[in-house]
Every structure is written in C-alpha cells, then in structure tokens.
Amino acid sequence: MSPKHRSFLSKTMTAIAVAILLISGSTLPAQAVPTIAHLSAAVPAAKNNVAKVKTKANLNMRSGTSTKNKVLRTIPKGKTVPVSAVASNGWYQVKYQNKTGWISNKYVTVVAKRSAPKAPTPKITKTKKVNLWVATKSTVNMRKGAGTSHSVVRSIPKHSAAKATAQAVNGWYKVTYKKKSGWISNKHVITCTKGCQVDTGNYTTNRAGLNDRYFTKSNGADLYSAAGKRLRIGDIPKNSVVYRDVKWEKAGGPVTDWYFVRTQGMDGWMKASALTRKNTAATSNSKGITRKQALKQHNGKLPASMLVAIPWDKEKTLIAAPAVKDLTRLNAAFKKKFGKNLDIDLAYRTLDTQKYYYNELGPYIAAKPGTSNHGWGLAIDVPESYNYSFKGKYYKWLKAHSKKYNWTHRKNLEEFRSNGTRNPYAEAWHFEYNGK
Ligand SMILES: [Zn+2]
Structure with missing residues (x-):
C-alpha cells in the first residue's frame, strides 16, 4: 500500500x-400603511417625527384621511393619542379605544416627537x-x-x-x-489556544524538501494531529526518520517543547523530547533473528531489537532484521543492472499507523490493520514512479528476478487478473519477504 x-x-x-441583508426602508408597521384609494401615499415614517398629538377639540377619527370617510370614534378634547403615520395631506393615523383611524391635523397639537431615525448602524x-x-x-x-x-x-x-x-x-x-x-x-x-495544526490530508514524503532531520528515541513514539488537541494518529517506531517542519510550525502556532513533523507519510506533532539527532539502528541481522520469530510478534508491534535500517537507504527505513540480508543481495543485483540503488518508500509499519491508513484510504489501498506484512517488517514498497510501475523497467526486472532473493511480488497484486479484467487491488510497488 x-x-x-x-x-x-x-x-x-x-x-x-x-x-x-434585509434593510427595512420603513419603521412603519405593515398594518399601518393606509389602503384607501384616494390617499396617494403616507409619508414614510422615516420623515414622520410626530409621536403623539393632543386634541384641541372633540375630534372625529375616520376610516380615511378626509371628512368624507366614515367616523369610527370621536376623541374628546384634551386627549393625547399615539400617532402611527402621517398622510400626505397632513392627517394623522392614530389609535384610540382599540381602533385605528385618521384625524385631521388642524385640531391637534403635537405633544411628543420621535427621535430622528438613526442611520443604519454597522452590524x-x-x-x-x-x-x-x-x-x-x-x-x-x-x-x-x-x-x-x-x-x-x-x-x-x-x-x-x-x-x-x-x-x-x-x-x-x-x-x-x-x-x-x-x-x-x-x-x-x-x-x-496553542498550536492549531491539523492533518493536512495531503501526502508529503519524508523527503519533501525538508532537511531538519531527527530520529525517534523510543519504539511507538506518539504522533498527534494537533499539539493542543493531542489526537494521537500514529506510533512511530524507534529510529524512524522524522523531519521537523518549522515553517508549518510557525504557520499553525508554535508550541513550546513540541515539533511539527513529517514522518511515515503522515504529519503531526511530536514531543521534542521524543526526538534525537542520532540514529542507533543496526543495519544487519547481528542477532540472527528469523522470519518465523518476527511473525510470532504482534503485527505492528515489533520490538526495536528486531528492526534494522536498510543500509543504503538515506531515510534509514526500518525492516525486520531477517529480511535485510536478502534485500541487500537483491539491491546489489538491481544496482548491477541499473547502476543505482533500489528505492524504498516504506517497509515496517506499526499497528496504529496501519489503522490510520486503513481509515484514510479504505480497503482497496490499505491492508486490514494487523494483517499486513509491513506490520512484521517483511514487506517493502518501492516508489510509484513510472519505472517502478507495471509498465516500467524496474518493476519488470524486480518481478522477474526478486524471487531469487526470496522477495516476491504476489500474483494477486498484478495489474490484470487471470481472466483479463483489471485488478482493483493491483500494486506494482509491494514486495514481500519469504526467506528464512
Ligand atoms: Zn505495501
């Protein structure tokens, strides 16, 4: 994968x-707008600064703005009534004894004014x-x-x-x-409140132009999606390459004693104290560990003592100790043929990291956590560049020759199935160790 x-x-x-944005052009209540035909238009309330009037005589309140309209009530002299609108002819719309109607402006005095309507305030x-x-x-x-x-x-x-x-x-x-x-x-x-980095969702290789290189001090070092939130996304094996991304750290908010790093195709935060500049991984199977012994371990939980760094790999990619000798032989043959070392994308992968990828990628790409040969350090992925693809010269050579070195590309990972249909699980890059 x-x-x-x-x-x-x-x-x-x-x-x-x-x-x-609905900006009301009027503070008039909708029901106060006169509906009488001859009333051309009520003065917009924005310009109506009359709030209350006091009658100077007994005054008829009518259904419209002229003396031709029906009398609804008679308002006694000296009564103060609230004004809800002013008609274009000056009549006031008022409310009296639960009725709304119009009174002439000639027989009233204005007793209360509205404060000038405010300009719309910025939100x-x-x-x-x-x-x-x-x-x-x-x-x-x-x-x-x-x-x-x-x-x-x-x-x-x-x-x-x-x-x-x-x-x-x-x-x-x-x-x-x-x-x-x-x-x-x-x-x-x-x-x-502290750093706020989140998983970018974009794959970045460990080699993504970064050079501030560290190695993890302990097996299963914690990688978190955010230093503040501390959502754990991976357990990084001891002696894994970790690149600190200071630029990204600054962008997301630096956190004291935490580094934003890229490792194992993931990114996240690690405790600075979990990292060291020195790699202490062996590059040979000096303890004589067998493939069988590695397979007895819990998948993705290999002890650091069973892991070695691939000798020619700049990234010090970790692999199960028993597989390194034959891989070195395979590399020697590859180098003889192509004049360059075999490129390694990844090898050993811890259980939590497998889980992370399974959730991210789904079953077509990622193996079910706990079942992948990467979890025992007995598989490698070469890059997905053209030469390593099904049509590429490196793939073709590896497919034909890796068996001699106990490394195999499974038939069920081939581009096409035996019936000629395209294989959805095809992987040109995945090779497994079947030696001792
Ligand atoms: Zn793989």
Whole structure:
C-alpha cells in the first residue's frame, strides 16, 4: 500500500455562504400603511417625527384621511393619542379605544416627537481581543469585515491555520493569514489556544524538501494531529526518520517543547523530547533473528531489537532484521543492472499507523490493520514512479528476478487478473519477504 493514495481521497470542500441583508426602508408597521384609494401615499415614517398629538377639540377619527370617510370614534378634547403615520395631506393615523383611524391635523397639537431615525448602524462594532489559532475546516473566505456582506480579501484553504487577534460579537474572527488580515466566520474553524495544526490530508514524503532531520528515541513514539488537541494518529517506531517542519510550525502556532513533523507519510506533532539527532539502528541481522520469530510478534508491534535500517537507504527505513540480508543481495543485483540503488518508500509499519491508513484510504489501498506484512517488517514498497510501475523497467526486472532473493511480488497484486479484467487491488510497488 502507499500513502500517496491519500490525495485521491482528499475532498475539496467549498463553503458557500450567502447573506441576505434585509434593510427595512420603513419603521412603519405593515398594518399601518393606509389602503384607501384616494390617499396617494403616507409619508414614510422615516420623515414622520410626530409621536403623539393632543386634541384641541372633540375630534372625529375616520376610516380615511378626509371628512368624507366614515367616523369610527370621536376623541374628546384634551386627549393625547399615539400617532402611527402621517398622510400626505397632513392627517394623522392614530389609535384610540382599540381602533385605528385618521384625524385631521388642524385640531391637534403635537405633544411628543420621535427621535430622528438613526442611520443604519454597522452590524459589528464591538470586538474583543483574542490570542489564539484557528484552523479552517473548509475553504473559507477572509473578508474585510465580520460578515458575509463584506468583500472578500482572499480565501483560506481547508486545513490552514491562522492567527486570530480579535473576535466580533457575532463570533467572527479577525485573522492574519499569509500576511493578509481580515475576518472569517467562526462556523468553519476550530480554535486552539496553542498550536492549531491539523492533518493536512495531503501526502508529503519524508523527503519533501525538508532537511531538519531527527530520529525517534523510543519504539511507538506518539504522533498527534494537533499539539493542543493531542489526537494521537500514529506510533512511530524507534529510529524512524522524522523531519521537523518549522515553517508549518510557525504557520499553525508554535508550541513550546513540541515539533511539527513529517514522518511515515503522515504529519503531526511530536514531543521534542521524543526526538534525537542520532540514529542507533543496526543495519544487519547481528542477532540472527528469523522470519518465523518476527511473525510470532504482534503485527505492528515489533520490538526495536528486531528492526534494522536498510543500509543504503538515506531515510534509514526500518525492516525486520531477517529480511535485510536478502534485500541487500537483491539491491546489489538491481544496482548491477541499473547502476543505482533500489528505492524504498516504506517497509515496517506499526499497528496504529496501519489503522490510520486503513481509515484514510479504505480497503482497496490499505491492508486490514494487523494483517499486513509491513506490520512484521517483511514487506517493502518501492516508489510509484513510472519505472517502478507495471509498465516500467524496474518493476519488470524486480518481478522477474526478486524471487531469487526470496522477495516476491504476489500474483494477486498484478495489474490484470487471470481472466483479463483489471485488478482493483493491483500494486506494482509491494514486495514481500519469504526467506528464512
Ligand atoms: Zn505495501
């Protein structure tokens, strides 16, 4: 299996947020709008600053804005009534004894005015200072202000981390990402007070341009998806190559005593104290361990004493000790043929890491955890480059010659099945050790 297939599964999610801002053009209650035909238009309430009037005489309240309309009530002299609208002819719409109607403006005095209608206030004015990291759960638009009505500054890809410095009352965060500042919705992020790195979902080889190299000190060293959250994603065997990614560490928020690393085709956080610059792995089977002995171990739980580093491999990839001698012989023949060493992508894989990949990749690509020969260090994956593919010269040679060195490419991993149909489990890169 190969972690490279992770990219096949990565989903591109785009969050689409649509905001509809309904700005009321009037504070008039809907039912207060006159419906009488001859009433051309009520003065918009925005311009109606009359709140209450007091009658100077007994005054008829009518169903419309003229004396031709039906009298609904008579309001006694000296009564103060609330005004809900002003008609274009100046008549007031008032409420009296549970009825709403119109009175002439000639027989009243204005006793209360409305305060001038306020200009629409910006939605978000209050913010509080925060000091945390946010990681995006999907691609998120960074905007000029804390709301979807503001223009987009840029988009922040899924699984990015950004520093947040303020939070608006609606929950949006002010963040800085790649030297640009803006606001992002809190709905699409997770927050961490310390580092906020998340699994990027993108496969990165250990060789991805990084050179700050460490090795794990103990067998089954912990790899976490986020230093703050500490979700454990892998158990890395002792003497495994780990590359510290300082750039990424800074982007996600550095955490004291933790390193953001790439290892075993995964990335995550490790305790700095779990790492060392020195590799102490043997490169030969000096203890004379047999394949049988390795197979007696729990899959993915091989003791460090049974693991050795592949001698010519720059990454010091670990393999079960009994397999190294024949692999070295195979490499010598390969080198004689092609003038270069056999490339190794991975060999031993721990149980937790197998579980991680099984969850990520599914059964077509990853073996059921606890069943893979990688779990006993008795399998290697060569790269998936063209020359190692089914059509490539390295594959063809390995397929024909590896058996001599007790390394085999299984028939059920071939490109086509015996009936000529394409094999969904095909893997050109996977070879297994069947020697002693
Ligand atoms: Zn494999």
